[in-house]
Amino acid sequence: MLILAAEVKNGQLLCEGNVCVAVKKGHALCGDSAFFIKNHICAFGVFDGVSGEEHPSTASEDAARAFERFFRNQKEVSPLLMREAFDYANNCITAGYTTASVVLVDNHGSFVCGAVGDSPIYKITKEGARFLCGDQRIVKEGDSVFKFTSFRNVVSSVLGAKTFSLDVVEGALRKGERLMAVSDGISDNLALKIKEGYVFDCRGEEDLFSLLKKCGLGQGAKESEVVSCLIHEIQERWFESREGVFSKIDDIAVALFSFEG
Numbered sequence: 001m002l003i004l005a006a007e008v009k010n011g012q013l014l015c016e017g018n019v020c021v022a023v024k025k026g027h028a029l030c031g032d033s034a035f036f037i038k039n040h041i042c043a044f045g046v047f048d049g050v051s052g053e054e055h056p057s058t059a060s061e062d063a064a065r066a067f068e069r070f071f072r073n074q075k076e077v078s079p080l081l082m083r084e085a086f087d088y089a090n091n092c093i094t095a096g097y098t099t100a101s102v103v104l105v106d107n108h109g110s111f112v113c114g115a116v117g118d119s120p121i122y123k124i125t126k127e128g129a130r131f132l133c134g135d136q137r138i139v140k141e142g143d144s145v146f147k148f149t150s151f152r153n154v155v156s157s158v159l160g161a162k163t164f165s166l167d168v169v170e171g172a173l174r175k176g177e178r179l180m181a182v183s184d185g186i187s188d189n190l191a192l193k194i195k196e197g198y199v200f201d202c203r204g205e206e207d208l209f210s211l212l213k214k215c216g217l218g219q220g221a222k223e224s225e226v227v228s229c230l231i232h233e234i235q236e237r238w239f240e241s242r243e244g245v246f247s248k249i250d251d252i253a254v255a256l257f258s259f260e261g
Contacts, residue, residue: 002064003034005049005057005251011231013224018260019044020223024185024231024252031056031098032183032253033064043071045102046253048119048183050158059096059160066092067102077106079168082114086166090159097160101134101181109173109259113181116164118155119253120187122208123171124178126218129209133167134181141202145192148199149246152188175261176218185252186230189237191244207244223256230254 001014003023011024014034019042021034031049036042047063049056066089074081082104089100099117113121115134122129136156139148157165173179190204215221215229231254237247 001036002068004061004064005030005033006061008032013228015224018223018258019256020227021046021255022227022231022253024235026185026249026251027051029057030251031060032185032251033057033060034253034255035064035068036255037068037071039072040075041071041077041107042105042257043067043074043102044181044255044257045100046119046181046183046255048099048117048185048251048253050097050099053097055096056098057096059093059098062093063089063098063100063159067100071104077104077110077112079112079170082112082168083166086114086116086159086164090164093160095160097158099134099155099183100159103179103181103255103257105173105179105257105259109177109261111171111173111179113169113171113179115167116157116159118187119181119183120203121169121179121181122205123173124180124209124212124217125174126176129180129205129212131203131205132171133169135203136165136167139202141200143199145194145197145199148192148202153184173259175259177259178217179257181255183251183253185250186234186254188250189234189245189247191242192246194244223258227254227256
């Protein structure tokens with residue numbers, strides 16, 4: 001199942017059982033894409049075409065199609081397979097550059113996450129949201145608020161380049177736990193923790209978990225309802241002033257997977 005940037009007129013949501021992906025248009029021309037497949041394994045991901053460069057939607061669409069093709073008939077979950085998939089996808093991009101954050105999960109809850117760029121992946125449990133990978137921005141915790149907010153859109157690695165740096169994380173899920181991949185249209189609208197003009201927590205884990213609980217996660221809400229609500233809550237921040245939130249209007253891509261055990 002694919003959501004391709006150029007086909008998103010306003011917003012698009014695709015769900016099947018315990019997995020859901022969505023893209024919401026923020027720019028005049030949408031640059032975000034997403035995919036998921038459920039076969040022998042579950043694979044899903046989000047892609048944020050790099051705005052400011054040519055053909056951002058082409059890059060994210062090429063990547064989404066490539067990963068969907070690569071994982072269509074796969075039966076295993078491994079770091080090696082993830083690396084092979086990223087190499088394949090990078091060679092399939094015909095124009096532009098894109099971030100890519102992709103997750104593989106097997107029937108036992110074992111997972112592998114792979115990320116290039118700044119589209120973060122989180123593990124969601126009853127205790128909270130925990131960042132796993134997907135933060136290759138040139139800014140970091142300890143930077144001044146001015147530096148962080150001025151350069152947070154600059155990343156050190158993207159797909160579509162001759163070389164890229166891939167972050168890979170392995171883990172396991174228990175029944176009821178979730179994995180979520182989001183573009184920076186979500187993460188850059190989460191609250192930073194700031195002390196004396198410096199950023200000391202830039203991952204937005206507490207704020208994200210608070211929003212997910214507000215949207216009914218773990219309280220009987222369907223994945224589609226949670227995703228739609230989260231996007232709505234983020235859009236509300238585009239025009240509101242909140243402590244620690246340096247909002248920006250952007251395309252939004254979200255993928256949510258719940259492990260049913």
